[in-house]
Amino acid sequence: MSTTASEHTASSERPERKEPTYLFTEKYVADKSEIARHFIETRARLNANVDKANNFLVKRFYNIDHNAYLEGPLPAKTKELMGLVASACLRCDDCIFYHAIQAYRLGVNRAEQEESLNVALVVGGSIVIPHLRRAYELLEEIYG
Amino acid sequence: MSTTASEHTASSERPERKEPTYLFTEKYVADKSEIARHFIETRARLNANVDKANNFLVKRFYNIDHNAYLEGPLPAKTKELMGLVASACLRCDDCIFYHAIQAYRLGVNRAEQEESLNVALVVGGSIVIPHLRRAYELLEEIYG
């Protein structure tokens, strides 16, 4: 739903946000898990194609999306788990894989991932179960 | 789903986008329609409260949202009608009212609004009907 607000944000207003510290690289996760590898490679290939198109609004959206998960009033790892909950509720396998891998890279343990998926399961209902099953398959590979 | 793209967009890459020319003010629409007036006033009051919070990411999202409907490769009026279709499919009355009013202000006629709602009805199914009914009530007031 559009708004008429103009962009008047001076850079001085911008809150300090910093990149989180990852304990593991994407490559490390891909080496542990075939599901992760397939997801990461496909995503990289398709993102390269999107980048090539150089669409201004898409680039801005990707940027705001990136900023939403930086360290801030809530830790990056908590927000990655929130992204996982949202992805599971809205039932997007790619999004679930993305946030579960990001959370893993930030040091989240398996019990915390399962707790997050439980919130999504209860809020979203049994329709979430097929996605939960695929998420557990990934968890098994990366934590097993 | 987050991305790792950094914001490297030089201002020179930014495509020329310009504000659309409105044939009617929001006040003009509010004077014709009680539904529009109630929506516009409530939205203004609540947006003022959001503005006061001065949340950086919210402001950026509002800005990108604003930019998505400017004149560009597709006319602003077409994109407002697309916003209407999306809003009706996703079943958000406030969003439907917003885009139907914007489209009206840009000179869209009633038949074009109905055509757009028809796409949403066929794609989204009978669950859209209660929203369609309320949309038609608004259309009656602003075009009647």
Next chain:
Amino acid sequence: MSTTASEHTASSERPERKEPTYLFTEKYVADKSEIARHFIETRARLNANVDKANNFLVKRFYNIDHNAYLEGPLPAKTKELMGLVASACLRCDDCIFYHAIQAYRLGVNRAEQEESLNVALVVGGSIVIPHLRRAYELLEEIYG
């Protein structure tokens, strides 16, 4: 998602469908329940406005929608309860009220309505609960 099928259905192919027999009129239900009365009256008023617009595709959609709930291989009352389940899963109060009232008018008892809502609750999750609460308020008024 559009299709290219042309309408080649001869009337002779049309399966026998008949209107269900209602045990109660809408007025009877409206007299028992304020929620039902408010819903029925608002819907009638807004539908009159839609009818006035005489949009061809809307009329065709309303007609196909009507036909989906006639007596057929499954009884009308079963299909009204299916409409209730779909409405609760997709979280549309107006649609829930509509199908719960239709089911009542066809002689469905309260336990059958609750069973249907349970399927929706388990499939759709806790996000369904606010709608379930409002549905139970209606059930209390019409069966109480």
Next chain:
Amino acid sequence: MSTTASEHTASSERPERKEPTYLFTEKYVADKSEIARHFIETRARLNANVDKANNFLVKRFYNIDHNAYLEGPLPAKTKELMGLVASACLRCDDCIFYHAIQAYRLGVNRAEQEESLNVALVVGGSIVIPHLRRAYELLEEIYG
């Protein structure tokens, strides 16, 4: 949406529910249909992995899910068809396959399955069509 109700249900309050009588085993269906076989085997494999994790809340959710489809005020076969409607409206292929197979195993005929899918199509709109196509492919294999 959480609630504060404590679990005070004495076992004596529990309504009599019994397992439905299946006319066909999952193996029988898998032998008739490659789609069914693939679905049943994948689901079994992934569920074994979920079971191994032994997550308490997941087990409880699976249990309540199982109980929702037992014989009760509505026959199990009606509720499996309701599960089918909900799954098609919410557009989950795995869930559609699951409930269509369950309904078949309980003796539901093809016309009843199509009627149920019709309710989902009308309520959910053309966005359901790709799922309907895949559902019809399964129906062809198990009833053909």
Next chain:
Amino acid sequence: MSTTASEHTASSERPERKEPTYLFTEKYVADKSEIARHFIETRARLNANVDKANNFLVKRFYNIDHNAYLEGPLPAKTKELMGLVASACLRCDDCIFYHAIQAYRLGVNRAEQEESLNVALVVGGSIVIPHLRRAYELLEEIYG
């Protein structure tokens, strides 16, 4: 949500609608793009199976769906792009492919397709991104 309107539409009331003029055949698109070819062939095969079932309501729904995208108060190409926006918001890859191909066949250029996807991205959020990536892969093949 069902309605009680009877079908009283005389053919004389039917608005003039005509089939759009396609610049390219489906075969032409399939020859340019493997993604398009796979989609078109799978859809044709599954639709043949649906047609064989000869379900009256499904045929009527397919027909109304077809009619929603004919030339009318809005051009067919605008409505195909609206179908694309709705499909991306509701996150259905098959539906996205269908409407992007239809729009291409009607002469829509790539910038217009991207603009439409941008509306869907802003309205629907980052959950749309995986679908956007796959849509861009198709766009690359058909416009590249």
Next chain:
Amino acid sequence: MSTTASEHTASSERPERKEPTYLFTEKYVADKSEIARHFIETRARLNANVDKANNFLVKRFYNIDHNAYLEGPLPAKTKELMGLVASACLRCDDCIFYHAIQAYRLGVNRAEQEESLNVALVVGGSIVIPHLRRAYELLEEIYG
């Protein structure tokens, strides 16, 4: 999507979960905020009506829902914020109010609530904005 798992969970397997410690009562919040008061009172009245119906499956679902937010591998306050994210993504005002109030009662500050809503906004898109506006109105009343 149903499962065939039987309930074999011995109570000994049940993980230690404990009720969170609330810093504030619901009454305290209701005294600060008219929106909270209206929500809490309506919910209590409607839940009393649901309780009266004494539906076994509903009670079990309410119980599992309650358990999902207890202290565990993730703190209760984190999970209430996850419930907020899920509710905002799925666009349920009642659910948003519920979890925002619960989070407040557990000592979550306003910046943490806004961060959570930002995740929902980015994942869910502009369709979330009307709900965000109403959420900010509540936040203003309880934190203002």
